[in-house]
Amino acid sequence: MPESSGKPRTLYQKILDDHVVLEREDGTLLLYIDRHLIHEVTSPQAFNGLDNRHLPVNRPHLTLATSDHNVPTTPRPRHVKTSDYLKSPAARNQVDTLSTNTLRHRIPYLGLNSKSQGIVHVIGPELGFTLPGTTIVCGDSHTSTHGAFGALAFGIGTSEVEHVLATQTVVGGRWGNMRVEVTGQLAPGVGSKDLMLHIIGTIGTAGGTGMVLEFTGSAIRALSMEARMTLCNMSIEAGARAGLIAPDATTIAYLKSRRLAPKYGSQWNEAVKYWNTLYSDPDAVFDKTVTVDAKNVVPTVTWGTSPEQVVPLTGKVPYPEDFNDPEKQESARQALTYMGLNSGTPIFSIPVDKVFIGSCTNARLSDFRLAARILRGHKISPGLKLALAVPGSGAIKAAAEKEGLDKVFKDAGFLWREAGCSLCVGLNPDALEPGERCASTSNRNFESRQGTGGRTHLVSPAVAAATAIAGTFALPPRSILGAEGEDRDKIQLEYEVGENESEESNGPSDLSGSDSEDDLPPTASSDPSPSASIPTPASKVSPFTTTLTGPTAVLHRSNIDTDAIFPKQFITTVSRTGLSEALFYNLRFRPDGTADTDFPLNQQKFQRSGTKFLLTTGANFGCGSSREHAVWAIRDFGFKVVMAPSFADIFYNNSFKNGLLLIALPSSVIDLVVAETEANGEITINLPNQHIVNHEGIVLAKFEIPERRKLELLRGGDEIDEGLRCLKEIESFENSRRGNGRGWIEESVRCWATERAERRSRGGKCGAGKIIGREQKAGGIEW
Numbered sequence: 001m002p003e004s005s006g007k008p009r010t011l012y013q014k015i016l017d018d019h020v021v022l023e024r025e026d027g028t029l030l031l032y033i034d035r036h037l038i039h040e041v042t043s044p045q046a047f048n049g050l051d052n053r054h055l056p057v058n059r060p061h062l063t064l065a066t067s068d069h070n071v072p073t074t075p076r077p078r079h080v081k082t083s084d085y086l087k088s089p090a091a092r093n094q095v096d097t098l099s100t101n102t103l104r105h106r107i108p109y110l111g112l113n114s115k116s117q118g119i120v121h122v123i124g125p126e127l128g129f130t131l132p133g134t135t136i137v138c139g140d141s142h143t144s145t146h147g148a149f150g151a152l153a154f155g156i157g158t159s160e161v162e163h164v165l166a167t168q169t170v171v172g173g174r175w176g177n178m179r180v181e182v183t184g185q186l187a188p189g190v191g192s193k194d195l196m197l198h199i200i201g202t203i204g205t206a207g208g209t210g211m212v213l214e215f216t217g218s219a220i221r222a223l224s225m226e227a228r229m230t231l232c233n234m235s236i237e238a239g240a241r242a243g244l245i246a247p248d249a250t251t252i253a254y255l256k257s258r259r260l261a262p263k264y265g266s267q268w269n270e271a272v273k274y275w276n277t278l279y280s281d282p283d284a285v286f287d288k289t290v291t292v293d294a295k296n297v298v299p300t301v302t303w304g305t306s307p308e309q310v311v312p313l314t315g316k317v318p319y320p321e322d323f324n325d326p327e328k329q330e331s332a333r334q335a336l337t338y339m340g341l342n343s344g345t346p347i348f349s350i351p352v353d354k355v356f357i358g359s360c361t362n363a364r365l366s367d368f369r370l371a372a373r374i375l376r377g378h379k380i381s382p383g384l385k386l387a388l389a390v391p392g393s394g395a396i397k398a399a400a401e402k403e404g405l406d407k408v409f410k411d412a413g414f415l416w417r418e419a420g421c422s423l424c425v426g427l428n429p430d431a432l433e434p435g436e437r438c439a440s441t442s443n444r445n446f447e448s449r450q451g452t453g454g455r456t457h458l459v460s461p462a463v464a465a466a467t468a469i470a471g472t473f474a475l476p477p478r479s480i481l482g483a484e485g486e487d488r489d490k491i492q493l494e495y496e497v498g499e500n501e502s503e504e505s506n507g508p509s510d511l512s513g514s515d516s517e518d519d520l521p522p523t524a525s526s527d528p529s530p531s532a533s534i535p536t537p538a539s540k541v542s543p544f545t546t547t548l549t550g551p552t553a554v555l556h557r558s559n560i561d562t563d564a565i566f567p568k569q570f571i572t573t574v575s576r577t578g579l580s581e582a583l584f585y586n587l588r589f590r591p592d593g594t595a596d597t598d599f600p601l602n603q604q605k606f607q608r609s610g611t612k613f614l615l616t617t618g619a620n621f622g623c624g625s626s627r628e629h630a631v632w633a634i635r636d637f638g639f640k641v642v643m644a645p646s647f648a649d650i651f652y653n654n655s656f657k658n659g660l661l662l663i664a665l666p667s668s669v670i671d672l673v674v675a676e677t678e679a680n681g682e683i684t685i686n687l688p689n690q691h692i693v694n695h696e697g698i699v700l701a702k703f704e705i706p707e708r709r710k711l712e713l714l715r716g717g718d719e720i721d722e723g724l725r726c727l728k729e730i731e732s733f734e735n736s737r738r739g740n741g742r743g744w745i746e747e748s749v750r751c752w753a754t755e756r757a758e759r760r761s762r763g764g765k766c767g768a769g770k771i772i773g774r775e776q777k778a779g780g781i782e783w
């Protein structure tokens with residue numbers, strides 16, 4: 001573990017330094033992971049990879065699983081069977097596969113029958129699984145949420161999920177440091193969602209690329225933990241690898257009574273001592289600083305199909321000419337067409353069809369309290385087709401019901417649902433119909449995100465509630481709202497489990513697990529057999545062919561997100577091959593299933609097998625979701641290289657892990673390649689020389705690529721094998737940490753996880769695990 005050299009460090013650098021197991025000369029790091037969250041969508045292929053190698057999960061108690069993305073949110077009877085509840089066979093297979101995999105590998109699983117099931121980024125903090133100073137990963141881009149606690153938390157692809165399961169580490173490099181300082185205080189009625197939309201509107205969806213954002217300043221300090229989570233959650237929408245807020249008294253108060261936070265013996269004190277060191281040193285150097293004056297932030301809404309396309313609620317739909325950059329003008333034109341909006345239209349006059357209050361951004365208790373204050377005594381507009389309130393977790397749902405919030409929502413005309421991702425992603429039965437317009441508290445307004453052809457406007461819970469009443473976008477009455485920070489601080493402690501509450505507690509945050517069927521092996525009828533039918537995964541990568549020649553498909557778009565590359569309707573697969581049909585499906589095919597002959601990939605030359613390249617003239621290719629499926633589909637379609645002005649970070653990483661070469665090119669070179677393609681059909685890519693060559697063998701341009709990535713591709717290989725060769729070093733890292741007063745990081749979850757695994761493998765009955773729990777409570781056992 002490298003010691004601090006005494007040089008001032010940012011918070012990110014401190015946490016990173018504390019987790020480096022090994023560092024290669026080229027700067028590649030083997031980074032220890034303290035907490036791993038998994039869900040049904042991005043884990044099946046990773047477990048399959050382990051099975052193919054006959055590997056166990058290295059540290060099962062450090063992983064926590066839940067099903068959230070494709071579960072329905074309609075009333076869920078107690079002891080529900082997935083076969084009765086999940087009508088889609090593919091979704092059912094994913095949920096059952098997760099249940100089986102977690103059972104086999106003794107990983108704690110909060111399944112559909114657990115009171116604590118919920119969205120993965122909601123339950124982690126709620127349980128105290130998320131702790132300051134830890135590293136947290138999940139095969140999900142909104143892992144950035146957990147940074148609100150001062151944890152280094154980031155989304156990873158499925159290949160990395162496999163790596164974490166096998167070794168409890170990831171391979172990576174160092175990222176840049178960007179400070180977002182928010183001075184002053186937010187005005188009453190302006191929340192952290194408005195603030196984050198404002199920040200993304202300012203720095204853009206690629207503004208944080210390659211960076212960890214640290215939010216600082218008086219307005220941030222005043223925010224509650226729930227508001228901070230909303231902010232960090234959407235760091236990924238600003239393109240950042242992670243978001244961070246230094247822990248303080250608010251953080252510590254939130255954690256004090258959480259079930260999985262350290263509490264035995266001196267653990268809590270040791271932990272707090274460490275957490276108090278977690279801040280950026282006064283002289284630490286940031287690569288970039290952006291300052292936002294909180295008083296300039298107003299209730300904000302997105303008008304387009306990218307989270308950076310924002311406008312004040314009191315504003316109007318912009319004209320493409322309002323933007324200076326031609327690329328942004330073109331994006332605006334495309335977005336206006338998709339959204340069915342005319343420039344100059346006042347936002348307040350736009351009618352909506354549906355309102356959604358939910359998602360890992362805004363489905364916490366304080367969000368529902370805020371919305372309920374606006375809805376109380378009102379009815380939703382008769383013009384609305386649907387208003388949906390979906391709590392982020394079972395615990396939040398129970399707490400809200402305990403204080404009668406569900407009644408307020410139902411009386412107003414909302415549907416009050418079970419926990420899950422719901423309409424955020426349209427991966428489950430909650431979806432928009434083509435053309436429907438939705439005011440949504442979620443985080444992504446990409447084309448077809450909430451349902452094919454659906455139109456999403458991102459808003460805060462307060463605006464969503466006011467809009468539901470008005471039927472058009474509306475501002476909540478200021479008289480009802482307080483400043484978000486103060487308000488939420490009071491709120492959040494009320495539904496926590498008391499510090500001394502027993503494992504058997506039945507409170508809303510009772511996380512002791514249930515005797516539920518879902519925590520048991522799936523029934524024979526659902527036959528999840530995780531590995532049997534899945535083709536061998538490609539976690540071993542063949543060396544890249546040094547020189548490749550082929551045609552290039554050109555797309556004139558920017559901010560192409562992974563939802564567009566690999567649409568949601570295909571993501572219920574448990575395979576990593578055979579995905580070429582899904583590639584750009586909503587752009588390649590019309591609603592009736594016929595091919596759109598204008599879309600470049602539908603040209604004959606791209607239908608043939610053989611080498612081909614993909615190029616986009618717009619920047620930030622691959623932004624959004626961490627789904628590695630996007631890369632698998634590009635590869636399956638036959639593309640060997642993707643060229644663009646820039647790429648989003650998770651996509652970049654996922655691509656190289658699968659042997660797909662990404663080349664970032666300046667616009668002038670992009671233009672040369674497009675011209676060559678149009679004139680002569682083909683280009684040649686020479687990786688060792690880093691050359692793009694025309695049909696006569698003349699070098700058109702030299703491209704840049706990080707040396708480490710180039711070598712990785714040319715060598716091919718097997719990162720997991722390499723990780724496994726470091727198991728000794730990983731173990732000695734763990735031992736040294738136990739010895740230096742950080743044993744609580746592991747111990748605080750070990751007992752609970754072991755007990756659950758024990759109980760589950762015994763078919764729901766409590767056994768030795770209970771004893772382990774008691775002994776540790778008495779401080780009598782050394783782990």
Ligand SMILES: CC(C)[C@H](C(=O)O)[C@@H](O)C(=O)O
Pocket residue numbers: 041042069139140141142155425624625626627
């Ligand atoms: C399915 C998952 C990979 C995805 C993500 O990475 O974000 C999802 O949660 C989303 O919001 O699109």
Ligand code: SF4
Pocket residue numbers: 068069119120121140142359360361420421424425442443
């Ligand atoms: S962004 Fe939406 S789909 Fe993704 S984890 Fe959050 S709630 Fe689920």
